[in-house]
Structure formats: C-alpha cells, structure tokens
Amino acid sequence: MTIEARSIGFRYGDQPVLKDVSFTLTSGRFHALLGPNGAGKSTLFGLTTRLLALQQGDLILAGRSLKKHPTEAMSQLGVVFQQNALDLDLTVRQNLHYHAALHGMSGRVARSRSHRELERFGLLDRADAPVRQLNGGHRRRVEIARALLHQPTILLLDEATAGLDIASRNALNHHVRSLCDQDGLTVLWATHLIEEVHNEDRVLILHRGQLLADADGYQLCSDQGNRDLATTFHTLTGAG
Amino acid sequence: MISPSHYWHGFVGVQTREWLRFWQQRTRFASALVRPLLWLVVFAAGFRAVLGISIIPPYDTYITYENYIAPGLCGMIILFNSMQGALSMVYDRELGSMRVLLTSPLPRPFLLVTKLLAMGGVSVAQVYLFLALALLVDVEPPNWGYLAVLPALILTSLMLGALGLLIATWVKQLENFAGVMNFVIFPMFFLSSALYPLWRMNEASPWLYWICQFNPFTHAVEAIRFSLYLSWNSQAFGITAGTTLVLALLATASFRPQRTRILGKDSA
Incomplete structure (x- = not known):
C-alpha cells in the first residue's frame, strides 16, 4: 500500500x-x-x-x-498539515470525533478508536481539554492521532x-x-x-x-x- | 463508492461541530444580536413617527414600524452571519477545519453545502432568539408563524452563505470583512424591502425601486415576512429558491482551495 x-x-x-x-x-x-x-x-x-x-x-x-x-x-490517506488544523475551541476528543464523522464512522466506532489512539499517544488524560490549552508538541500528537483514526x-x-x-x-x-x-x-x-x-x-x-x-x-x-x-x-x- | 451512512455521519459531524462551536462561543453569538436589537428598539422608535405603513400584504391591519422591520432584521442577522461565516471558511478562523473537511473522502459539493447549512443553522437559532426578544417591543407574529418561517430562514441562510463563498473565492480585494460590509452587505440590506416597503421606494425613486426588485435579498426578506405571518408568497419563495440553487451551484463548482488561503500562505 x-x-x-x-x-x-x-x-x-x-x-x-x-x-x-x-x-x-x-x-x-x-x-x-x-x-x-x-x-x-x-x-x-x-x-x-x-x-x-x-x-x-x-x-x-x-x-x-x-x-x-x-x-x-x-x-x-492520513494527513498532518504544516499549519494547525485543529479546532482550538473544541476538546481533543471532539476534534477526533469530527474527523471520524467525516470518514463515515458511527459514534460508537469513533469513541472506541479515539480512545485507542489517545491511549497510544499518551493523551487520554487530556482528552477532554480544549486544544487551546495544549502545548505545540501535544497538539502535533493530537493531529497524528487524528490522522490515523480512520486506519x-x-x-x-x-x-x-x-x-x-x-x-x-x-x-x-x-x-x-x-x-x-x-x-x-x-x-x-x-x-x-x-x-x-x-x-x-x-x-x-x-x-x-x-x-x-x-x-x-x-x-x-x-x-x-x-x-x-x-x-x-x-x-x-x-x-x- | 460512498455509502449513505457515510454521508449521514459526515453531515451529522459537521452540524455537531458547528453547534459545539456555537456553545463554546455563545457570548460572541449573543453579542451579535446587539446590532439588530438596536435597529429594532432605537431606529424603529425614531422612524415610526416619520414613516407610515399602510395596510399591505401579508398584514391585514395597520402595524407598527417595529412589526414591519422585524422580518428584515431577521434577514439582516442571517446576512451578516452568512457573509462572515463564508469568509472565515476561506480566509481566517476556519482554515484548519476547512483543510480537514476538504481532505475527507466525501465529495466537495456535499461538504460545502453541508458546511453552509451548518452555519445557517446557527444563524437561524440567533434569529429565533431575536424574535423572542422582539416580543418585548410587541412584535408578536402568530404562534404557528415561528414554525412556518423556518424553511424561509434556512433557504435565506443557504443563499447568502453560497453568495459569501462565491465572493470569497473570487474577489481577493474583499478579503476583509469591512470591505464586504461596504460593497455587499450594506447595499443588499438598504436596497431591499427590509426597512421600507417597496411602494415607498417607488414613490421616491423608480430606478431605486427596480434595483430593489432585482436584489435577491428583497425576496428573501419577503419570504420571511410572509411565512412569519402564515401567508404564502410564491414569487418571493421562487426567486429565493432559484437564486439559492444558482449561487450554490456556482459556489461549489468554482470553489478552488488554491484561490483561498486554505492551502497555506507559502504553498510552493
């Protein structure tokens, strides 16, 4: 592939x-x-x-x-852009769910995959924090987790x-x-x-x-x- | 091949995101109501004395000036929100979100119309909040009018959102909101039936009257006015629906991210 x-x-x-x-x-x-x-x-x-x-x-x-x-x-294709492509006003989890919906995932699948990716990237404790509160490194990790959500x-x-x-x-x-x-x-x-x-x-x-x-x-x-x-x-x- | 459930999840996802943003920024959205409320309370009070309204459809009796301009102010809320929303899609606040949207597998016309509908939904919520506050100055349409007006509000928001997207894609000089206010929003608003009935305009200046007749916002306002008062105006609805269709087709067909800042500033 x-x-x-x-x-x-x-x-x-x-x-x-x-x-x-x-x-x-x-x-x-x-x-x-x-x-x-x-x-x-x-x-x-x-x-x-x-x-x-x-x-x-x-x-x-x-x-x-x-x-x-x-x-x-x-x-x-999973994509991580040079410029920030996260919604700063939404939480980490909400950003992931938005992406999941655009890739046709149901709420249940989105929740389960988001949990898995957040866990893998060590972001579970920040899942419900607005992206605005994250530092640059964490934001990048969220973007990669999001890009991998639809496998x-x-x-x-x-x-x-x-x-x-x-x-x-x-x-x-x-x-x-x-x-x-x-x-x-x-x-x-x-x-x-x-x-x-x-x-x-x-x-x-x-x-x-x-x-x-x-x-x-x-x-x-x-x-x-x-x-x-x-x-x-x-x-x-x-x-x- | 995209399944119907994929379309549905995508549609729901875009709507959900818009409402989450609305909730996060609720004070900003509430403050956007100050403008139409000032028009309703201050401007209307001043003009009530000098501008008499005769009995014209859809009204079956004499009405106060506040009652006359309320549908126009509903249109104004949608006009400002749609233009600002459409510009932000391609120029500033929404760039990241638009990149995510446009790189999804869903077809671009579907994504753009879904996004415009989502922004329109938020505008419609503001209109209902405005109508609730307008009760305080005795603007009281029939109860069922609040429901009957919904299609006209959605249609208007889609029409103006598509117009905003078209402008933002093509006209680089209008990239800031002040430019759009001066060259699009104010002319559309003032050259319409939002503030004064068109027969009044015809008495004052026949050529201005004809400009108002050609302004699609006039017909959107009339569609809102008639449906709010449980009347049907096929001409207003027909022109608004036709204009919406044409603008939506043009906006989605001519939309190119490279004409905007979605791709990024240094795109070499």
Whole structure:
C-alpha cells in the first residue's frame, strides 16, 4: 500500500512549480521528502491531498488513481498539515470525533478508536481539554492521532515539526518512525530540516520542482562520495 | 463508492461541530444580536413617527414600524452571519477545519453545502432568539408563524452563505470583512424591502425601486415576512429558491482551495 507519482507537473500561472515528478514509495517505510523552501514540497502535498487539482500526471494512492477514484484514494490517506488544523475551541476528543464523522464512522466506532489512539499517544488524560490549552508538541500528537483514526495505510506529514522545540521535534520524529514498524504504515515526511532525516531512510530530494534524487540515504551519500546526508544534500541542491 | 451512512455521519459531524462551536462561543453569538436589537428598539422608535405603513400584504391591519422591520432584521442577522461565516471558511478562523473537511473522502459539493447549512443553522437559532426578544417591543407574529418561517430562514441562510463563498473565492480585494460590509452587505440590506416597503421606494425613486426588485435579498426578506405571518408568497419563495440553487451551484463548482488561503500562505 503506497504512493506512486506518475509524471506530476504543476504550474501557478506561467510559473512551473513541479516538473515531471515521478516516484514510487515502498510500503511500510519511512520516506523523507527533502527540499529547501520553495522546492515544491507543499505543492506536491497539496496535490496528494486534493487541495490542489492535478494538472499533469496522476497519483496512485494504495492502488487507486486520485484522478479516477478520488474517494477511494483519499480514504487510504492520513494527513498532518504544516499549519494547525485543529479546532482550538473544541476538546481533543471532539476534534477526533469530527474527523471520524467525516470518514463515515458511527459514534460508537469513533469513541472506541479515539480512545485507542489517545491511549497510544499518551493523551487520554487530556482528552477532554480544549486544544487551546495544549502545548505545540501535544497538539502535533493530537493531529497524528487524528490522522490515523480512520486506519489509513499512508501517512503524509508536511513540515510536521514546524514551531516545535528540538526535544519535541525529536520525540515526534521518533514516534512517527515507530508507526512504520508497529502499523506497517507508509510515511512521507516532508521537511527542509536535514537533521530530521536518517541515513537508513528512503530520501527524495526535491529542488526547484524537480526530483533530484530518490534512493536510500546511505546510497545517496555513497553515490555522491560524501560521508553524511547534509553534505550530499548541499552538493545536490547547492543550498548552503 | 460512498455509502449513505457515510454521508449521514459526515453531515451529522459537521452540524455537531458547528453547534459545539456555537456553545463554546455563545457570548460572541449573543453579542451579535446587539446590532439588530438596536435597529429594532432605537431606529424603529425614531422612524415610526416619520414613516407610515399602510395596510399591505401579508398584514391585514395597520402595524407598527417595529412589526414591519422585524422580518428584515431577521434577514439582516442571517446576512451578516452568512457573509462572515463564508469568509472565515476561506480566509481566517476556519482554515484548519476547512483543510480537514476538504481532505475527507466525501465529495466537495456535499461538504460545502453541508458546511453552509451548518452555519445557517446557527444563524437561524440567533434569529429565533431575536424574535423572542422582539416580543418585548410587541412584535408578536402568530404562534404557528415561528414554525412556518423556518424553511424561509434556512433557504435565506443557504443563499447568502453560497453568495459569501462565491465572493470569497473570487474577489481577493474583499478579503476583509469591512470591505464586504461596504460593497455587499450594506447595499443588499438598504436596497431591499427590509426597512421600507417597496411602494415607498417607488414613490421616491423608480430606478431605486427596480434595483430593489432585482436584489435577491428583497425576496428573501419577503419570504420571511410572509411565512412569519402564515401567508404564502410564491414569487418571493421562487426567486429565493432559484437564486439559492444558482449561487450554490456556482459556489461549489468554482470553489478552488488554491484561490483561498486554505492551502497555506507559502504553498510552493
């Protein structure tokens, strides 16, 4: 169960933002979509979540074409946005139930799955607190718990650690990695922070709308003759 | 293929969320009633002396000016709420919630109409609260009128919500509420039958009268007025329903998150 991008192209007016991007993610693995600001990560994210309409190419989510079968494709997807997408006035539980309803769950199923996810993410004691009262790290955990509520096979995270301190960042990154092992989830983690990416990750480097690299981290380093990913990334993108 | 129960759960979920927000922000919603109440108590008291109302349908006797403008003020509550609600869907407070909504598997037109209905439901509740307070100044429609007016209120809220969504999607310059007040809400409100009967307007200025006739808000107000007083106005209902349908189709068909801020500010 994975994502396949087939010749994705996208323009804002005359400005090309993505140019013929193709890749296939491996089921149950952690993938890092790495690129400097403006590389096209958020556009790719917008296309995958249908917030942007596909102009060229197609995205296949868990075997379903986003163009032809958007409903089936979207039901396989869990999404964590860069910007807060929680309702601050509602409680943690109410936010989860809202998401569950949008994915067609009855009240009983929503209550049971919310309880399970909140327990798994260590948030049960905050279930009835308004989201406004939570710190940034906890809010992010709520967003991930919510994204997993409908049991998707693919989890997309767009700059999920934005605004978090280093400790919360590391904890979140570690937690999402563990989901690949526990649930067999395919994760696409979009970031511009090289320190969030490990050598054993599958790394996709996007730069100025083009996919410059798509390989395991250590393989990329070896191909470029570098010892670490940061140097490899800088070599490929010229970012410094 | 989405099952009927999925649609139902989605519909109930969006409505529930809106009512939870309403309850969380109940003081803000109550304070939104200050504007129409000021019109009813202060403006109407001042104008009662200078503006005589003859016997016109649906009224079968002379009525006070407060009774005349009450349906227009019901429309005003929905007008302000719908515009503000629709703008907040694509510009500010509701961005996160809209992202969650639009990335769900349900079809986008269904989601948008459900969201507009949910916001409309809250506006309708405010209208009923306003009508309850209006009893204090002797605005007393027939008891069954409170029930009969419900379809007109829902239709009006859907029409104005769809208009707000259409404006918010297309007109970047009107992204703040003050701009919408000046260019949409005030002209719609003042160029309607909310504050004065159209025959009065015709006496003063025939061309303004025709503008009022072409204003869908006029017909929404008349639909509210007639049903509140247990009368049927097929023209008002027909035009309001037709306009609602056209605006809802246009708003849902032309809605693109990339034209709004739903996608995010730095969307490269």
